[in-house]
Amino acid sequence: MSILDTSIADQPRYDCRDAYVETLAELAHADHRIVGVVNDSVGSSKLNSFRKAFPDRLINVGIAEQDMVGVASGLANGGRIPFVSAASCFLTGRALEQIKADVAYSNANVKLCGMSPGVAYGELGPTHHSIEDIAWLRAIANLTVIVPADPVETAAALRWAAASDGPVFIRVSRMSVPKVYADDYEFRLxxxxxxxxxxxxxxxxxxxxxxxxxxxxxxxxxxxxxxxxxxxxxxxxxxxxxxxxxxxxxxxxxxxxxxxxxxxxxxxxxxxxxxxxxxxxxxxxxxxxxxxxxxxxxxxxxxxxxxxxxxxxxxxxxxxx
Amino acid sequence: MTLTVEHTTMPVLGRLPIHSSRAEQVAHIAEVARQIRIQDLKLVHHAGAGHIGGDFSAIDILATLYGAVLDITPDTVTDHERDRFILSKGHVAGALYTTLAAFGFLPVEELATFLKPESALNGHPNRRKVAGVEANTGPLGHGLPVAVGHALSAKLDVSLRRTYVLVGDGELQEGSNWEAMMAASQYQLDRLTVIVDRNRLQQGATTKETNDLDPLPDKAMAFGFAVVEVNGHDHGELLDVLSAVPFRPGKPTFVIAHTHKGHPISFMSNNVAWHHRVPDAAEFRQALTELEAVGRPRYDREPS
The missing domain is CATH 3.40.50.920 (Rossmann fold)
Structure with a gap:
C-alpha cells in the first residue's frame, strides 16, 4: 500500500486488462494446467498475445456464454485451471445458473474473470453495464468475489486465484485507474x-x-x-x-x-x-x-x-x- | 416410513472379467439392469418421491455403460485417466445411485437414505457427496457443455479417456445443448459421446406436442455429429454401439437411444403419468411381480 505525496488523482492511469493478460501469461508459462476460455472475447479481453503464445490453451467456444461456463467446469473436471474471460455483463447475466450449478455448487476449480464490469461500456448502455454482477454472485454459496482496485491488485488477485483451489470471480476493470498499491502488494483473501x-x-x-x-x-x-x-x-x-x-x-x-x-x-x-x-x-x-x-x-x-x-x-x- | 433391510437387498453384481464373451456380457448387463430396477422401484416407493418413469427409461443405458463400457471401477473413481460419465438428466438420480451401488461405488445400505434429511443422496446428484458423480446436474441443459469441457481437457492432455453424457430428449429443448454441440464439432471431439434417452415424453406431454425435436438425427448430423440410433432397452445393441465409438474420426457421436418411460412395467411403460408418480402399495406389488418374473439369466462363471 502507499500513501502518495501528490494527489492520487494526478497519477498516471492504467487499464487493468493489461495487467490481467500479462499475469495470465506469466501464470500459464509456469503451470501447464492453466487455460483461457472465451466467448469470442479475445480482443475485448486483450488476449491476442496469450492466443499467440498458447494457441491450444485459449478455448473459444464462440458467442455462447452458457456453454462457455459449462465447458470451463468440464475442463476443471479434467484437471485444468480455466480462466474464463468475458464481458462481465454476459458472463454473469447469461450464465448465472451455470455459475451456480456447474462452478460453485459443483466446487469446480474455475476462475471467472468479469471483464469491463460496472459501467465501463458507458454509452453502450444498461444492456452492457454490469452493475448487478456483485449482488448476483454474492448470493451464491461457495464462490469468492473479488473486486481489485488497480493493476497491482488485479495481478495479485489473479496469482492468488491460480494458487487457490475452488471457484473465484474477479472483476477486471477496463476504465483506467491510478495505481493505489505498491508493486510488492500481496493479496490476502x-x-x-x-x-x-x-x-x-x-x-x-x-x-x-x-x-x-x-x-x-x-x-x-x-x-x-x-x-x-x-x-x-x-x-x-x-x-x-x-x-x-x-x-x-x-x-x-x-x-x-x-x-x-x-x-x-x-x-x-x-x-x-x-x-x-x-x-x-x-x-x-x-x-x-x-x-x-x-x-x-x-x-x-x-x-x-x-x-x-x-x-x-x-x-x-x-x-x- | 422407514426402510427395512428387505428393501435394500440388491446384490452387488459388479462387472464381468474383460475377456468374457459378448453373450455373457449381455446376459450379465440384463440381470444387473433387472436388479437395479427392482431396487429403484423400492427406493421410489419407500421414499415417496422420485422420477421412476425416467429412471426406468435410462437404466438399461446406465447398466450397459457401467457394466461393460466405461473404464471406471470403484478403485479408479478418482483416477485422472478414468472415463467420465455425466448424467445430464439429473432428475433420474435414483437410477444413478442404484447403478453406482450395483457396481460397488456406493454401499447398497446407503440407498436406504435416499431423500432423507442430511442424506448424501439428494434428489439430484452431488459430486461432492457421492463418489462416481462427475457434475452436479439437475437444471436441464448443463451436462452436455460440461462433457464438452471434459472432452476438451482430454484432447489437450492427448489422452484416450472418453466422455459420455446422457441427456433427456425433452432436455434438448434447452439451447445450451446446441451451443455445446457446435463447440464439440468445432473442436472435433471424437471421444465424446452424447446419448439421448429418446422416450418422447416430457413432464406433462409428448415432446411432439410440446416442442418437437424431429428430425432429431438430421439436426444432430447438421451440428457435425456422427449419428447412430439404437433400441435403448436392448443391451446387446447398446453394448455394441457404446463401445465402438467414435464412428467417424474427428466427429463426436450422437446416440439416439429409443426408450420408453417406465419400461418394462405394463402399466407404466410409455405412460406420461409416470414421470414422477409414486407407485401405491398395489402398483408396487404388481411392478415387483413383473420384474421378478423376468427370468434370471444363467452364468457359466462367477462375476468378478
Missing amino acids: GRAITVRSGDDVTLISNGTVLWRALAAAEQLAAEGISARVLSMPTVKPLDVDAVVEAARETAGIVTAEEAVTGGGLGGAVAETVVQHHPARVSILGIPEFAPTGSAGYLLDRYGLSPEGIADSARQLLKTSS
Missing part, C-alpha cells in the same frame, strides 16, 4: 486494507472507485475531517472485523462502488453493521438503469466522484452529530 488512516468517518470502497475515495479523503483532510479509507477487494468473504471496527471507531461509513446500491459491497457492509454494531451507513452506487454517458460521466453523475463521495461523508457527519 477476506482482508480489508487500511489505505488511509482516519478517525472521523470511514470510506469503504473497491474497484475503480477506490482511488476516488482516496481523493475524497484528501479533500476532507483539507477541511480538517479525518477519513479512514478501507480498501475492500474481497466482497465475499467480507472482512467483518474491519467493518465492525470502522463502525465502532468512526462516526459512520460511506460505501462507494461501481455497482447497484442493493446487494453489493454496500449491502454487505450494511448487513454486517446492522448485525454487529449499528452505525450510520451511506451507500453510493448506481441505483437504476443509467442514462447515456461515458463511464466517467456516469460515475460522477451518481456521486462516485471524489467530490460526491466527500459530500456524502460531510452529510453523514452533519446528520450524525
Whole structure:
C-alpha cells in the first residue's frame, strides 16, 4: 500500500486488462494446467498475445456464454485451471445458473474473470453495464468475489486465484485507474486494507472507485475531517472485523462502488453493521438503469466522484452529530 | 416410513472379467439392469418421491455403460485417466445411485437414505457427496457443455479417456445443448459421446406436442455429429454401439437411444403419468411381480 505525496488523482492511469493478460501469461508459462476460455472475447479481453503464445490453451467456444461456463467446469473436471474471460455483463447475466450449478455448487476449480464490469461500456448502455454482477454472485454459496482496485491488485488477485483451489470471480476493470498499491502488494483473501488512516468517518470502497475515495479523503483532510479509507477487494468473504471496527471507531461509513446500491459491497457492509454494531451507513452506487454517458460521466453523475463521495461523508457527519 | 433391510437387498453384481464373451456380457448387463430396477422401484416407493418413469427409461443405458463400457471401477473413481460419465438428466438420480451401488461405488445400505434429511443422496446428484458423480446436474441443459469441457481437457492432455453424457430428449429443448454441440464439432471431439434417452415424453406431454425435436438425427448430423440410433432397452445393441465409438474420426457421436418411460412395467411403460408418480402399495406389488418374473439369466462363471 502507499500513501502518495501528490494527489492520487494526478497519477498516471492504467487499464487493468493489461495487467490481467500479462499475469495470465506469466501464470500459464509456469503451470501447464492453466487455460483461457472465451466467448469470442479475445480482443475485448486483450488476449491476442496469450492466443499467440498458447494457441491450444485459449478455448473459444464462440458467442455462447452458457456453454462457455459449462465447458470451463468440464475442463476443471479434467484437471485444468480455466480462466474464463468475458464481458462481465454476459458472463454473469447469461450464465448465472451455470455459475451456480456447474462452478460453485459443483466446487469446480474455475476462475471467472468479469471483464469491463460496472459501467465501463458507458454509452453502450444498461444492456452492457454490469452493475448487478456483485449482488448476483454474492448470493451464491461457495464462490469468492473479488473486486481489485488497480493493476497491482488485479495481478495479485489473479496469482492468488491460480494458487487457490475452488471457484473465484474477479472483476477486471477496463476504465483506467491510478495505481493505489505498491508493486510488492500481496493479496490476502477476506482482508480489508487500511489505505488511509482516519478517525472521523470511514470510506469503504473497491474497484475503480477506490482511488476516488482516496481523493475524497484528501479533500476532507483539507477541511480538517479525518477519513479512514478501507480498501475492500474481497466482497465475499467480507472482512467483518474491519467493518465492525470502522463502525465502532468512526462516526459512520460511506460505501462507494461501481455497482447497484442493493446487494453489493454496500449491502454487505450494511448487513454486517446492522448485525454487529449499528452505525450510520451511506451507500453510493448506481441505483437504476443509467442514462447515456461515458463511464466517467456516469460515475460522477451518481456521486462516485471524489467530490460526491466527500459530500456524502460531510452529510453523514452533519446528520450524525 | 422407514426402510427395512428387505428393501435394500440388491446384490452387488459388479462387472464381468474383460475377456468374457459378448453373450455373457449381455446376459450379465440384463440381470444387473433387472436388479437395479427392482431396487429403484423400492427406493421410489419407500421414499415417496422420485422420477421412476425416467429412471426406468435410462437404466438399461446406465447398466450397459457401467457394466461393460466405461473404464471406471470403484478403485479408479478418482483416477485422472478414468472415463467420465455425466448424467445430464439429473432428475433420474435414483437410477444413478442404484447403478453406482450395483457396481460397488456406493454401499447398497446407503440407498436406504435416499431423500432423507442430511442424506448424501439428494434428489439430484452431488459430486461432492457421492463418489462416481462427475457434475452436479439437475437444471436441464448443463451436462452436455460440461462433457464438452471434459472432452476438451482430454484432447489437450492427448489422452484416450472418453466422455459420455446422457441427456433427456425433452432436455434438448434447452439451447445450451446446441451451443455445446457446435463447440464439440468445432473442436472435433471424437471421444465424446452424447446419448439421448429418446422416450418422447416430457413432464406433462409428448415432446411432439410440446416442442418437437424431429428430425432429431438430421439436426444432430447438421451440428457435425456422427449419428447412430439404437433400441435403448436392448443391451446387446447398446453394448455394441457404446463401445465402438467414435464412428467417424474427428466427429463426436450422437446416440439416439429409443426408450420408453417406465419400461418394462405394463402399466407404466410409455405412460406420461409416470414421470414422477409414486407407485401405491398395489402398483408396487404388481411392478415387483413383473420384474421378478423376468427370468434370471444363467452364468457359466462367477462375476468378478
